[in-house]
Amino acid sequence: MTERDPELKILAPIETRPRLDRLERLVRRSGGGRMTRAEALGLGGLALLAAAGCGGKTSTGGGGGGASSSGATDPLAGKPMESNLVIYNWSQYDDPSTYKSFKTQNHVAIKETYYSSNDELLAKLQAGGTGYDIIVPSQNAVGELVQLGSLMKLDKALIPNASGVESSWVKTAYDPTGDYKVVKDFGVTMFFYNNKIVTEKPTTMKQFYDLLPKYGKVGRTNLMDGAEEVVPLALMALGLDPNTGDSADLDKAKNFLLSIRNGVTTIDSSNYINDASAGKIILGQGWNGDVRRIVSARKKQGDITAVLPQDTSEKWADNWCIPATAPDPVAAHAWINHLCDPTVAVKEMEYHNYPIPIQAALDQTPAELKNDPLFNVPTSYTDHYKFILNPSQEIVNARTQIYTAFQSA
């Protein structure tokens, strides 16, 4: 009898399992000492029986730590951790070791499914998709979901590690109160050119666009696709607000785009990394993480110059959010807290190569990441860069119409 079977066999419907699991954790935590599942459940069962026998109203929560101090204002304080966590994420966006360490620390089973665009995420949520505890929308989708009331206000007391997030990334244009998200990672839109062919040295987005008609005849040029990229980026190049709904400004962007249309060979965001790495694109836009890969792929030839635009450009952020309908909110908060742990964040950054705005973690990243402006984009740039948002359906429709005109021109 030295080895006891850790699996406890209880004759009960399978649906009651999460409840029993919760009971076990609750008893364990309040008991403090080490005990087996059998002992914990036995104790818990006795306590419940006693409570039922007395007929009194006993509170089952709040036995353990001092987390319940703010009880009345926060509905989650002192609630036990759920046994499941359902994540809806972009694929391959987190280091496998992150999941492992979270599971061992919190005894939570993780289930993850994937989407490939914010549109897909929004469509799923709007079609009544529930059951997700964690979603990872980009900035424009966060704004939309906040407007729709689909997000849960985060309980910062349950995410103590979030205090490490740089202050400029807490209250953002798309979440002015900073209550609905914790930034997962961020990036910028920039451009690159083949320095053996393009002899001018463009430094701003406007100069990039102005070179397109000349070099579109020489080789392949590329813009990022989608109405939400093409139109706001053109607005920014013209020095206008990317999120404007002003029809005169939108007309200006439309005319500007049509004037450079013959210089654009492709409009594509999914295949350009491979094509540019093979040296097929001579002038193109790209996201910094991708451009970093292109530059390293062309290191031998040394013919790609990457440019962080001087004046302004797009900055984007993917965010940890909890849907209002999340069935396991405590586990979801614990997940976000885990991801804000600097040691976890370092591993994450080494995995996905996008910066997480936590200085303590950035300091620990390897020098080749930390000192690379294409990874750790200096704040002197990002401070002037703007988020592209979806302020209203009318603006989104207007952008789509301009994009259609641009494509079909």
Add this chain to the structure above:
Amino acid sequence: MATETIQPPKRSPRRRSFAPRYPGWLTAPSLIYYMIFFLGPLAILVVFSVATQAGFGSVSYTFSTSQFQALNDPLYIKVFRQTMLMAAGGTALTIAIGYPVAYWMSRYLTRYKTLALLLVIVPFWTSFLIRTYALKIILDPQGYLAHFVEWTGISNQFNVLYTGKAVAIGLAYNYLPLLILPVYASLERMDWKLVEAATDLGASPFKAFRQITLPLTLPGLITGALLVFIPMCGEYVIPQLLGGGQFAFVGTVIGSNFLGAQNWPFGSAMAIAFMVLLSIFVVIYIAFATREEQFGA
């Protein structure tokens, strides 16, 4: 033998064959499937197309023709026209390649006819997406075909990928079997003795083709042409991959309205309007298909 008395019961099965009496309810599973999964989505599309938008991704169910009025814009008329022109170009290319192949298979192949037919269909067994990506490699300006063309001196700049030419090639390639098969069928049913008679009477081979073969296979040709033209109009992937995203097909615009803008009513209205437009071609198709039935057999 009482042969005379047996005759009447013998006649009754013949009469029955004119009015088959199989139980009609046996078609119910198919009809239910058809109604739920074909007519159902179509009905939803119609409901969306007369609805209006109410904020992000939500729809208020009204009866409004505003979406169709918004379609009456030079921009969308241009998109419709461009799509149909590209599809017409693709169809012309498909006929130029497919008709000779079908003719050759039907007229000159005897032993390997079935094998040739199989080879025509074989590409259909591979994923459409993979075939289109493969075409991208072939058309690459730094690929083998480009090197070959430059080596032969036909052209020193092989610049096809991400142009309208690449889209037309992709369309023709992907829909070729759909044209070859009906043309081949009508050629198979044709009586070649008519062509022999024409040449015996002094017609040149070309004249015999123009006056005999072409008119007799025209219904099959038109059937095949429409069979490729209609799906080409709704193409979404080929213009994106081979045209580099710079060709706005109707399918592309519907996609960006449904997904990018979450404007379901407008996307639905566009789909319905285009469906009505294509129905005109379907009517032509049905007319020719029935004519071919009368002819062929």
